[in-house]
Amino acid sequence: MQAIKPDPQAPFFIVVNAGSGSSETALRRSVIEEVLTQAGRRFELALVDDPGKIAEVAARTAAQARAAGGILVAAGGDGTINAVAREAVAQGCLFGVLPQGTFNYFGRTHHIPEDLGDAVRALLDAQVQPVQVGVVNDRIFLVNASIGLYPRLLEEREIDKKQFGRSRFVAFLSGLKTFFSPHRRLRITLELDGKEHALRTSTLFVGNNRLQMEQVGIAPLSDAVEDGKLAAIAPKSVGKLGMLGLMLRAMLGRLGEADNLVTFSFRRMTVKPRKFYGKRRVKVATDGEVTQMTTPLEFRVLEGQLLLLKPADSEARPSAAPASDAPRMQA
Template sequence: MEKILFIINPKSGVDRVKALKDLIDKQLDKNLFDPEIAYTEYAKHGTELARNAVANGYKTIVAVGGDGSVNDVITGIQGTDATLCIIPKGSGNGLARTLGIPLDQSRAIALINTGKRIHIDLGKVNDRIFVSNVGVGFDTLVAKKFAKSERRGMAIYSWIVTKHLWTYKEWEWEIEVDGKVLQEKAFILTVANAQQFGYNFKIAPTADLQDGLFDVVIIKKFPKILGSYIALRAFNGSLLKSKYVKHLRGKRVTIRHPKLTILQTDGDVHACGNELKVEMMPAALRVMIPA
């Protein structure tokens, strides 16, 4: 029987946590797994809990939450033989959608009994681990505003985008991809390991979590009246066909701007310096996906 740890952020409330515990008890096959539950108590506690669990012999770690919570657990288990499972509880759930994990919690738990384990790539920006994407530009502004909002969901996300689209000023970036240097004025500049930001907004529709390469997507300055057109292309998977988009691929990416102070990784905003060094970490994480 395999030891399995569920790492849960209890901020969603006592009733919801109890309902989740009941689902785990109902759906998880106790002939296969011996479950334990741990609760996060402060920022980045999920990383500590995951790291300690691996040290104590847990082979499967379940992140219960959104992309930020999942990223914390990944940081704690990357490079080990432990497997990440995801029970989506966030807003965008970008990684869960990319991996084909059900957004329904009951089905996501049941998947743990029957899923298959694969290795996927990770990325590192300076000293920070990410799985889906790292970005600077308009996406960082939106992520910052979204984090401050007490409400969640696609409607709030869309409202923030609409509010700030018309006044956003693009910066000219120095970008280096595997030694090739270019200057681009960018609305969004994303180094993607996975396809989407969340909500099925595919910023890098050709990205592959197992190919050992980043997809660098630059949405260049465009007439703001075309904002809906750009968004539609992202949702239907045709963004890279737009004349306002440049697409490169590589293993090492450097981004520079003298005024750079923040970036987003997997939707969470962090402080940074004026240079970002992004490196590929091939096959650095085991994950559970549908068989």
């Protein structure tokens, strides 16, 4: 689909995550108001000071945007962006992003400036392009979804960030601590293209972000995401030293060289516990937010359903050759 320009008079309805503190929130609000006022653009701000209410605020703001023919915008980290994007998909709104998180994988992938003022100015001259959305059961994800050790890592990282501050260094140390703590391994069955594969792993990670795949060094999976697929990564049953080795390879951008790793791409996959009858609830992380879901889990691509405002000068990446869909499994 060719990129199009949105209505230059369409008002912005901006959901702002105010969880980082009143002074920082006031600064963000001031920057947004100053840039849009100088541009003569109509806008409304919806501040979220309670993380538990972000879905409610996003739904209400999306309804306002749809009724006014406006553009729904998320200002925050990947979790905030996910919550607002869910409503943009559900209500058919154009969607903009003002990245304000620690890693900002979604914003960086789509060349959206990390400086708030620059990001707001980019909205004013943006073009609309549909972007790929992943879904696990009925919940979307823009960057990644996972079960097993990774959701636990995210929960403990959030605790550590509240105590020691939000930085990538704190996130790294927290992750290292979680990796070396005792944890149970998953025994799951994957259904792909009508075939079942048994897998034992500490975590199953499903990616929907080219940049994240590139950074850990798995080029075929980066290509797969560009080709309209999701990317799956699962470490085989290894000890703590083996997990440390995988972590170091990921940091160095060489994870694709590891032998004790299962990697593959797909458009649809069902995951269910082995030797377990009936339904079972598991923790699932989607874009950094952890929720409980009932198995079996169905991962799939919801292609072209998010109409994103991207900077007009963002470079279009060439189409990549599709990666192999055949997973290297272990019994």
